[in-house]
Amino acid sequence: MYFVYILIVFYWSCVLALSKLYSHLESFKNREAFLKSSFLTAVGNDKNNILPQTTSIVIQRDRAMMFITKVVPLRYLGFAGGSVDLVELRLGDNNRSVEVVNFPLVTFSAELSSSGASIEQEVTKGYGISLSFQLQFESSLIQTGFTVGLGSSYALSTSLSQSMICRANPGSRAQLQVSTKMMLYPDAKTRNVTISNGRFSNGPWQPVTSSVQERTINGALFYRSDYLGLHRCVTDIDFFADPVQRSWIKIE
Numbered sequence: 623m624y625f626v627y628i629l630i631v632f633y634w635s636c637v638l639a640l641s642k643l644y645s646h647l648e649s650f651k652n653r654e655a656f657l658k659s660s661f662l663t664a665v666g667n668d669k670n671n672i673l674p675q676t677t678s679i680v681i682q683r684d685r686a687m688m689f690i691t692k693v694v695p696l697r698y699l700g701f702a703g704g705s706v707d708l709v710e711l712r713l714g715d716n717n718r719s720v721e722v723v724n725f726p727l728v729t730f731s732a733e734l735s736s737s738g739a740s741i742e743q744e745v746t747k748g749y750g751i752s753l754s755f756q757l758q759f760e761s762s763l764i765q766t767g768f769t770v771g772l773g774s775s776y777a778l779s780t781s782l783s784q785s786m787i788c789r790a791n792p793g794s795r796a797q798l799q800v801s802t803k804m805m806l807y808p809d810a811k812t813r814n815v816t817i818s819n820g821r822f823s824n825g826p827w828q829p830v831t832s833s834v835q836e837r838t839i840n841g842a843l844f845y846r847s848d849y850l851g852l853h854r855c856v857t858d859i860d861f862f863a864d865p866v867q868r869s870w871i872k873i874e
Contacts, residue, residue: 645676645677645678645763646676646677646678647677647678647679647680648661648677648678648679648680649679649680649682650679650680650681650682651682651683652681652682652683652684653681653683653684653822656679656681657817657820657821657822661673661677662706662817665677665690665693665706666693666695666704666706667695671693673690674690674691674692674693676763677690677763678763678764679708684712685712685713686710686711686712687710687711687712687764688708688709688710688711688815689708689709689711689763689764690706690707690708691707691708691709692705692706692707693705693706693707694706704818705816705817705818706816706817706818707814707815707816708814708815708816708817709755709812709813709814709815710812710813710814710815710824711755711764711810711811711812711830711842712810712811712812713807713809713810713842714807714808714809714810714811715809716807716808716809717805717806717807717808718805718806718808719803719804719805719806720803720804720805720806720843720871720872720873721801721802721803721804721871722800722801722802722803722804722851722870722871723801724799724800724801724854724863725799725800725801725863725865725868725870726797726798726799726862726863726864726865726868727798727799727800727853728797728798729795729796729797729798729862730788730790730795730796730797749834749835749870750834751832751833751834751843751844751845752832752833752834753830753831753832753833753842754812754830754831754832754833755812755828755830787855788855789855789857790857791857794857794859795857795859795862796855796856796857797855797856797862797863798853798854798855798856799853799854799855799856799863800851800853801851801852801853802845802846802849802851803845803846803849803851804843804844804845804846804871805843805844805846806832806839806841806842806843806873807830807841807842807843807844808840808841809841810829810830810841810842811827811828811829811830812827812828812830813825813826813827813828829841830842834870834871835869835870835871837869839873
């Protein structure tokens, strides 16, 4: 038994060293497998609190993600006297696509230039999404849970790396307008979960809200990082848009 414990400690020491740099995923068939895992034992013995800060947990049967928020150290290879607090996220099956269409990212002028003007703009500026439950951990953990654990290409910020050159003719103006796609899960919900004495204790479900561009939306909203946005350089001022008057997204 002591030899097995040494192996577990050595294995998770290696994981902890890597975790200092990267978020990673732990996936379990069901909750019972999670309770019996060496990972949970390692969490209780992690004096540097690295594993809770860098690990996304996926429960395959429930299609749920969990994120650790607090650890009270566990005793030697057991649960007596300790506890682990988590937030559980379930998106639900209901979802729909939401589009950003021709949003005016930047406007520039060549009105005082006889040779025109041009800009090369990286299309990375956008509006980040803040989920109502994520204040206690890094947003990168959510993305790790999606991309690695559930096989979905979602992100909480625009991650496009493409660039675009936009040119204004002499004496005129031009506007770079961008488009992208998002996914909304209106039935997404979370609850607080505590593991203590080898058992789960579940709190009540709470609906998830998303904040973007100072607007609160019911549900969990994500950018589709697998979608290559369609962008355009507009030189006809009749097709210019006012970013003050435009919403980043329209959800009815």
